[in-house]
Amino acid sequence: MSERTGQRRPVTFKLDDPHVVVLERDEAAARPARGSISITPEAEPEPEPVLLPESPDTPPVPARKGFRWGVLFWSSLAGLILLGTVLGAINLIGDLFARSEGLGFLGLTLAALFVVASIVIAAREILGLARLATIENLHRRALAAIAADDRKEADAVVRDLVKLAHNDPHLARARATLRSHSTDIIDGADLVRLAERELMAPLDQEARRLVSVAAQRVSIVTAISPRAVVDVLFVFAAAMRLVRQLARLYGGRPGTLGMIRLMRHVIAHLAITGGIAASDTLIQQMVGQGIAAKLSTRLGEGVLNGLLTARLGLAAIDVTRPMPFTALPRPALGDLVKDLLRKRDGGN
Known part of the structure; x- marks a missing residue:
């Protein structure tokens, strides 16, 4: 101008x-x-700073401030218990040697075996927790790779997924297919979806079968059991066994601590997704359609327990699956209800 x-x-x-x-x-x-x-x-105007809105799904986590007295309490208590156990074992072995040399060597051998077994169990627990953490991290990375359509990150996710499933002989063909597509020109999101279709499809089918079998077993046993205590114990045992089976199916081998962590995540997932409410709504629909009216009281309770077990299994699939449901359909509770009622009609 x-x-x-x-x-x-x-x-x-x-x-x-x-x-x-x-x-x-x-x-x-x-x-x-x-x-x-x-x-x-x-002169070009200076750009004004833009404040990015925070996602409503990820609320800010407040930073911990101050000294963590709870950690100090439990650490000191565990240390005192460990010292007391070691001193008690040393005194016991000394008393055994004082009574008889053979008893002393026997006590020393048992103590050595106890230490070796404790080390092996601790190592297995640590490896199990690390494997579960790897699966959770792989799930998050897959979501990030799909959102960003990052081919480099998608390649890393697929490599880690193949490494996780390298011990499963049923996935040998799927692994070969993914290796053949490693040099193809594919977008990052499409590569992750391809890996999900190839590797997760047979595992999802087996997971659905495990959930359906567990729900049917719970439904039958709770319908014929004479005591409510038996129902509670059996449902608890069946739920633990189902979660462990699903974790092993998708590549995790949790120990005792890993199972505790998995159950916490599964229950939290149920609370977030409203799984119990969904099961109640489904039962109300069944009652409204007159299906539950054809069943006796015990059979109705058995069907309800089976449905709750199936919903727990679906939540466990979401927690233990190393990839999100993007290319494949998520297992629905309605399909498992059809299997459960079909089995019930066949049994009658």
């Missing part, structure tokens, strides 16, 4: 015209030569 502040008629010119002069902002006050056209570039 020209340095003149007054209004003037618009003119046309070429940029390579020698009469066109580009002036800086500090030179705009200078008077240009007669017959020339002066242009002063305008």
Whole structure:
């Protein structure tokens, strides 16, 4: 634009015209030569900072402040118990040697076997927890790779997924298919979906079968058991066994601590997704359709326990599965209800 502040008629010119002069902002006050056209570039406005809104699904986690006295309490208590156990074992072995040399060596051998077994069990628990953490991390990375459509991250996710499933002989063909597509030109999100279709499809089918069998078993046993205590114990044992089977199916081998962690995640998942409410709604639909009216009270309780077990199994699939449901359909509770009622009709 020209340095003149007054209004003037618009003119046309070429940029390579020698009469066109580009002036800086500090030179705009200078008077240009007669017959020339002066242009002063305008300064670009500085961009205003944009505040990104926080996602409603991920509430901010407040940082912990202060000293964690709970950790100190349990650590010191565990240390005292361990010291007391070691001192008690040493005194016991000393008393055995005082009574008889053979008893002393027997006690020393048993103590050595106890220490070795404790180390092996601790190592297995640590490896089980690490494997569960790897599966959870792989699930998050797969979601991030699909959202960002990152091919490099998708390749890393697929490699880790193949490594996780390398011991399963039923997935040998799927692993070979994924290796054959490793050099193809595929987007990151499509590569993750391809890996899910190839590797997770047979596992999802087996997981659905395990959940259906567990729900049917719980339904039958709780329908014929004479005591409510037996029902509770059997349902608890069946739920633990189902979660362990699903974890092993998808690549996790949890120990005792791993099972505790898995059950906590499964119950939290049920609370978040409203699994119990969904089961209640389904039962109300069954009652409204007159299906439950054809069953006796005990059979109705058995069907309800089977449905709750099936819902628990579906939540366990979401927790133990190393990949999210993006390319494959999520198992539905209605399909398992059909299997359960079909089995019930066949049994009657």
